[in-house]
Amino acid sequence: MNILEKINNNMSNFTVGERLVAEYAIQYPVDVVRYSAEALAEHCNTSRSNVVRLCKKLGYTGFSEFKYEMNRYMNTPHAITKKHLNEEEGDSLSAFRKYLNCFSQLETLYNSSQLKQIAEIILRSKRIIILGHYHSFFSAQQLEFRLNRCRIDAHAINDLSTTEAFGEMLTQEDTVIIFSISGGKVYHDSVCTFRKRGVKVILISMTENSPISRYTDIKVILPCITRLYDESVMDDAPTFYFFIELLIEEINHQILANNDVSDNS
Missing domain, CATH: 1.10.10.10 (Winged helix-like DNA-binding domain superfamily/Winged helix DNA-binding domain)
Incomplete structure (x- = not known):
């Protein structure tokens, strides 16, 4: 058994x-x-x-x-579940096809208004705080780095006491972005505080009905490769990173569009 x-x-x-x-x-x-x-x-x-x-x-x-x-x-x-794969494929090709299949599911998101809306919120925000817990913090750091490269001030945080302190500082001009595979209850109290203060809360998760999703302004659900294939050797971080690159591309597109408008006015 x-x-x-x-x-x-x-x-x-x-x-x-x-x-x-x-x-x-x-x-x-x-x-x-x-x-x-x-x-x-x-x-x-x-x-x-x-x-x-x-x-x-x-x-x-x-x-x-x-x-x-x-x-x-x-x-x-x-x-091991072999979904959408040929049984004779080698390990490296198998992993490649699994990630490719996972990333292809983001096409709908890329063509949706949701990504554009998130980019608009980020560009309008006075302060941007990015939260991540355990492994998800690496994704929060990656978004911080990519936004900073776009000359957008953003700070990644994984300490709950610091998060609580920001709950008393942030206003309706600020935005909090949360990376969490499960959308777990660890952020429940902080998210409730953010909502009371009018802070925009964006959840990037891989769980449809997560505990904190009902308290967020925008909920993005990404495919979870470890659940698609039930394999411990795979990692969900590349999916978060791929989403980050799609978001950065949209942000850059909007920055260029706004610059063109300013130059022509």
Whole structure:
């Protein structure tokens, strides 16, 4: 019996909080491998204690052993899903086609008014704060760097206490951009504060009905490659980076258009 079958067979023994972890682990086993117990609990909208209790009910000494067993399962041949791929392709070509398929799903976004709207908001903003937690902070830093290269003042933050401090400083002239695969509740209190102060909040996520999405002004949902293919070796950061480049291109387009208008007036 593999670990996913074990979880399914014990579903009736779990509490409500433990069941949230169990259902999430079955749907997104790669997240169990990628995250700490605290991060997994956040993604499941429950507590760390529920994660640990689930592991022990399944017969593991704790989360570390549970995570190890999930990783072992994910790296066995039967666990790999081959979607849209030829079984005879090599590993590098397989990875290339997976990312290509993932990026192609952004075409609709690129041709939509949503990207233009985000660019307009950024260009009108007095201050831009970019939030990222754990691995998502690298994407926040990348957007900070790309905006700075466009001579747009922006600051990436991953410290929650600093985020809370900005909650008392930002106004309706400012914008907060959040990178979060799950759109987790870690930002809930801060986002509520931003909304009360009229701050524009833009969420860049990979989860459709995330906990904080209802408090945001704009929600962008990107494809999640680790969920498309259920493979721990893939990384979602390139999708965030690809989106950033699309956004920067639109920002530059609007800057050039505004300059042309100014020159002709």
